[in-house]
Amino acid sequence: MKTDLSVIGTDxxxxxxxAKVTGRIExxxxxxxxxxxxxxxxxxxxxxxxxxxxxxxRARSLPGVYAVLTGDDLLQMxxxxxxxxxxxxxxxxxxxxVRYVGDPIAAVAAVDRDTAEEALELIDVEIEELPAVFTVxxxxxxxxxxxxxxxxxANTFADLIELLGGEDVPATSNACFQYKLRRGxxxxxxxxxxRVFEHTFSNPASQHGDxxxxxxxxxxxxSDRLEVWSATQSPSYVRIMLANMFHVPESRIxxxxxxxxxxxxxxxxxxxxxxxxxxxRAAERPVKVRLSRKEEFLTITKHGVSATLRTGxxxxxRILARDCQVMWDTGAYADIGPRVTHKSGYTSAxxxxxxxxxxxxxxxxTNKPPAGAFRGFGIMQVCWAYESQMDIIAREMGWDPxxxxxxxxxxxxDRQATGTIVRSLGLDESIQxxxxxxxxxxxxxxxxxxxxxxRRGKGIACSMKAVITPSVSAATVLVHPDxxxxxxxxxxxxxxxxxxxxxQIAAEELGVRVEDVGVVHPDTDVTPYDLITAGSRTTxxxxxxxxxxxxxxxxxxxxxxxxxxxxAPDEIVARDGKVWARSAPDRAVTHAQLxxxxxxxxxxxxxGRGTFETHHGATDMETGQSDNVTAHWMCGATxxxxxxxxxxxxxxxxxLATAVDVGKAINPFACRQQIxxxxxxxxxxxxxxxxxQEAGQLTNASFVDYKIPSLPDLPExxxxxxxxxxxxxGPYGAKGIGEAGIFAIAPAIANAIADAxxxxxxxxxxxxxxxxxxxxxxxSLAPSGGEGKGEGAS
Amino acid sequence: MKHEITLTVNGRQHPLVVxxxxxxxxxxxxxxxxxxxxxxxxxxxxxxxxxxxxNLPVSSCSYLAARANGRSITTIEGLADGETLHPVQQAFIxxxxxxxxxxxxxxxxxxxxxxxxxxxxSADDVKDYMAGNLCRCGAYYEIIxxxxxxxxxxxx
Numbered sequence: 001m002k003t004d005l006s007v008i009g010t011d012x013x014x015x016x017x018x019a020k021v022t023g024r025i026e027x028x029x030x031x032x033x034x035x036x037x038x039x040x041x042x043x044x045x046x047x048x049x050x051x052x053x054x055x056x057x058r059a060r061s062l063p064g065v066y067a068v069l070t071g072d073d074l075l076q077m078x079x080x081x082x083x084x085x086x087x088x089x090x091x092x093x094x095x096x097x098v099r100y101v102g103d104p105i106a107a108v109a110a111v112d113r114d115t116a117e118e119a120l121e122l123i124d125v126e127i128e129e130l131p132a133v134f135t136v137x138x139x140x141x142x143x144x145x146x147x148x149x150x151x152x153x154a155n156t157f158a159d160l161i162e163l164l165g166g167e168d169v170p171a172t173s174n175a176c177f178q179y180k181l182r183r184g185x186x187x188x189x190x191x192x193x194x195r196v197f198e199h200t201f202s203n204p205a206s207q208h209g210d211x212x213x214x215x216x217x218x219x220x221x222x223s224d225r226l227e228v229w230s231a232t233q234s235p236s237y238v239r240i241m242l243a244n245m246f247h248v249p250e251s252r253i254x255x256x257x258x259x260x261x262x263x264x265x266x267x268x269x270x271x272x273x274x275x276x277x278x279x280x281r282a283a284e285r286p287v288k289v290r291l292s293r294k295e296e297f298l299t300i301t302k303h304g305v306s307a308t309l310r311t312g313x314x315x316x317x318r319i320l321a322r323d324c325q326v327m328w329d330t331g332a333y334a335d336i337g338p339r340v341t342h343k344s345g346y347t348s349a350x351x352x353x354x355x356x357x358x359x360x361x362x363x364x365x366t367n368k369p370p371a372g373a374f375r376g377f378g379i380m381q382v383c384w385a386y387e388s389q390m391d392i393i394a395r396e397m398g399w400d401p402x403x404x405x406x407x408x409x410x411x412x413x414d415r416q417a418t419g420t421i422v423r424s425l426g427l428d429e430s431i432q433x434x435x436x437x438x439x440x441x442x443x444x445x446x447x448x449x450x451x452x453x454x455r456r457g458k459g460i461a462c463s464m465k466a467v468i469t470p471s472v473s474a475a476t477v478l479v480h481p482d483x484x485x486x487x488x489x490x491x492x493x494x495x496x497x498x499x500x501x502x503x504q505i506a507a508e509e510l511g512v513r514v515e516d517v518g519v520v521h522p523d524t525d526v527t528p529y530d531l532i533t534a535g536s537r538t539t540x541x542x543x544x545x546x547x548x549x550x551x552x553x554x555x556x557x558x559x560x561x562x563x564x565x566x567x568a569p570d571e572i573v574a575r576d577g578k579v580w581a582r583s584a585p586d587r588a589v590t591h592a593q594l595x596x597x598x599x600x601x602x603x604x605x606x607x608g609r610g611t612f613e614t615h616h617g618a619t620d621m622e623t624g625q626s627d628n629v630t631a632h633w634m635c636g637a638t639x640x641x642x643x644x645x646x647x648x649x650x651x652x653x654x655x656l657a658t659a660v661d662v663g664k665a666i667n668p669f670a671c672r673q674q675i676x677x678x679x680x681x682x683x684x685x686x687x688x689x690x691x692x693q694e695a696g697q698l699t700n701a702s703f704v705d706y707k708i709p710s711l712p713d714l715p716e717x718x719x720x721x722x723x724x725x726x727x728x729x730g731p732y733g734a735k736g737i738g739e740a741g742i743f744a745i746a747p748a749i750a751n752a753i754a755d756a757x758x759x760x761x762x763x764x765x766x767x768x769x770x771x772x773x774x775x776x777x778x779x780s781l782a783p784s785g786g787e788g789k790g791e792g793a794s
Numbered sequence: 795m796k797h798e799i800t801l802t803v804n805g806r807q808h809p810l811v812v813x814x815x816x817x818x819x820x821x822x823x824x825x826x827x828x829x830x831x832x833x834x835x836x837x838x839x840x841x842x843x844x845x846x847x848x849n850l851p852v853s854s855c856s857y858l859a860a861r862a863n864g865r866s867i868t869t870i871e872g873l874a875d876g877e878t879l880h881p882v883q884q885a886f887i888x889x890x891x892x893x894x895x896x897x898x899x900x901x902x903x904x905x906x907x908x909x910x911x912x913x914x915x916s917a918d919d920v921k922d923y924m925a926g927n928l929c930r931c932g933a934y935y936e937i938i939x940x941x942x943x944x945x946x947x948x949x950x
Contacts, residue, residue, distance in 0.1 A: 020895035021883040023830020023870035261896030495894025680932030703835035
């Protein structure tokens with residue numbers, strides 16, 4: 001690997017910047033095809049029910065309508081209608097039953113959206129309502145109505161094949177998945193502890209809120225190939241699943257992705273692609289399916305979670321045992337719930353060296369919109385619980401919250417709760433960086449309150465996550481006759497800037513200028529396989545694949561260079577579009593000249609190939625123990641200073657410092673932007689974001705009623721901090737960073753509130769009302785500003 | 795009911811026939827194929843569909859096309875002077891003021907309106923004036939920096 005870096009580590013601005021500020025950037029919704037129809041979806045008004053009849057005959061005869069499909073129609077087509085990344089449990093249109101308010105029942109393709117929506121009014125539906133459940137607690141009762149009757153493993157993703165097995169089994173409860181981790185002896189550890197703390201914390205379901213709607217366009221070509229343009233984070237997966245659905249070779253399915261207007265996990269796996277393809281087949285015309293904001297709320301959410309932790313500590317500040325029970329509300333369909341439950345299961349006890357750990361996590365169905373992946377695959381939710389409790393313990397025991405964490409945090413060579421040895425984890429450094437940034441950790445984080453109604457406090461929280469393993473990313477790098485370079489990758493640039501960073505890697509390896517590198521957007525006919533663009537995978541995995549592909553192309557070009565420059569291939573160096581022998585820097589040639597020399601004309605293509613695969617060790621399903629659960633750990637820490645208005649309970653964030661261990665910053669500006677962006681996004685679920693429902697009916701499904709952070713909500717200061725603990729297998733040492741900046745935002749703010757006013761709110765979001773109530777409930781909050789007691793210590 | 799209207803968009807006149815309920819956003823996207831204004835909330839409060847109507851920022855998703863008859867509309871596509879970007883556009887590139895950029899056209903157009911009203915705004919002025927433009931990626935600080943940077947350049 002190159003070590004004398006020229007492009008890596010520099011603040012290259014986005015390649016597509018000009019297209020973005022002129023509004024000409026391509027989103028899927030901009031695409032119009034000749035004869036293209038628009039779609040509309042009829043959705044269930046009841047949370048749980050048996051479909052007695054769907055009569056679409058009147059809709060079908062409305063002028064302008066080309067196709068109407070119902071669940072029954074899907075059964076008549078030669079397809080496998082059930083999809084889902086974990087279980088094949090969700091048909092594009094409900095078959096037999098509806099399971100939540102918003103479950104699609106029928107869909108129309110018509111000349112325009114008005115006609116399609118008019119046709120929906122003409123569809124007669126009879127549904128026999130069934131008893132429904134809206135909380136995990138109710139869903140787990142023995143007599144609870146069963147929401148999904150069968151668990152049919154999808155058998156697609158390597159990690160889930162191992163977890164869910166290959167068998168199709170009848171469901172016996174609403175828990176579709178359980179994760180177990182056993183390390184040491186928890187009960188013994190709790191008995192030997194000097195103090196045991198037990199608390200329950202919860203987060204509500206919330207929205208991804210990516211501003212671009214889900215949108216998919218499908219067209220069947222005259223040669224019976226299916227072309228799909230989709231706002232998806234997982235084009236390779238979509239191709240495989242559409243091939244499954246239609247029983248055709250993957251080579252007959254083409255999935256293309258332009259830029260995305262945000263994703264944050266909402267655009268993963270299959271969403272609208274099957275419906276677009278089915279409607280296009282039925283209508284024999286291209287069809288666009290695009291959601292509205294209200295439908296976004298009904299399509300995918302972040303999991304609501306309740307976590308109960310029992311933690312035993314010794315007087316000298318060590319955590320001896322931690323017992324975690326985590327209940328994940330995955331909604332009416334599993335989507336990726338089992339992976340969220342599993343991946344966050346590894347670290348549900350926190351990023352700490354704890355000898356005795358027990359974790360039981362359940363992924364549970366309720367009659368609500370499906371919950372899927374949200375930035376961090378569940379780490380935000382478990383971090384909320386364990387970092388809130390860490391703070392309660394520190395305050396109860398009179399320990400400094402920074403010191404308490406530093407004393408217990410995992411270090412290089414420690415065995416994590418899964419039994420996997422930790423490598424390359426800059427957690428200690430991250431904690432110290434943020435503590436310093438807001439002025440904590442000088443032996444005493446607590447400081448005197450003022451006499452006014454405004455009180456300030458500081459709080460800290462930290463977290464870690466395992467990157468999804470095993471996985472595969474592949475890339476092709478092409479060198480063209482003029483020496484310019486194309487990178488072919490199925491990674492999706494949804495705003496995180498992956499195009500620019502992949503271009504930087506190719507430019508570095510080949511010694512060309514970044515502006516001479518083009519990144520070809522996902523087109524499964526052309527760009528090689530990539531697992532998904534999610535889980536902070538791209539820099540590490542696709543970055544490595546691009547590096548390997550570029551190195552492969554370089555090796556080919558350098559053999560020509562060696563002849564031309566009369567030097568050994570390992571003597572060749574290149575940067576900024578020039579290539580020379582180390583011994584003769586004055587005799588430089590260009591990549592174009594080398595290509596001409598290689599092919600004898602302005603002709604030819606050099607092709608470099610790169611595939612990067614990660615592997616994991618076998619996991620004991622009863623104990624969750626494995627010598628290798630993950631290719632790398634990612635981690636971060638946040639420290640917050642807040643000001644609480646003791647009269648209104650309103651919280652203002654004065655300072656928010658977040659450090660993420662990026663391994664090596666490929667593009668420091670982009671790294672800081674990811675960290676700051678995640679921090680700001682994280683203030684929403686911390687302070688006010690929450691999906692509200694009554695009897696399964698969402699009551700705030702719009703941006704009027706569901707607020708996301710706006711400019712006036714900005715913290716007074718956000719400090720994005722880069723920590724670099726190089727990973728031996730990362731490209732130039734780099735690790736994934738897209739998620740780690742958001743993990744610890746909510747608990748850091750809550751801990752700062754507790755520091756300010758002694759009040760502890762166990763249930764997100766931290767609304768003024770809840771803060772005020774917690775203050776009122778806290779008898780120790782004397783006007784003089786006494787030390788707050790964490791609630792519920794046992 | 796159909797209306798025969800003329801929209802003057804980025805200096806070019808477009809005769810159109812639109813239904814009463816057709817929004818300006820739909821007219822721009824569906825009829826004129828200008829895709830810089832985008833729908834996100836559909837209720838006129840997120841700012842992604844912002845365009846300038848007679849130099850004032852409006853949410854085109856909540857503004858009827860028929861009402862824009864005879865008015866002068868500027869979309870993001872019409873902001874640059876040929877190849878030369880508007881100072882606010884240039885500042886957005888220099889300060890890296892976007893991630894996905896779905897909100898960017900609305901942000902930039904609202905900022906040009908702010909700078910017309912107030913050539914020397916403070917950061918708090920920017921926050922107040924642009925409170926109705928949402929960015930889910932959280933590039934808000936970079937946006938404030940770009941607006942202040944553009945203001946300085948435009949005052950010179």
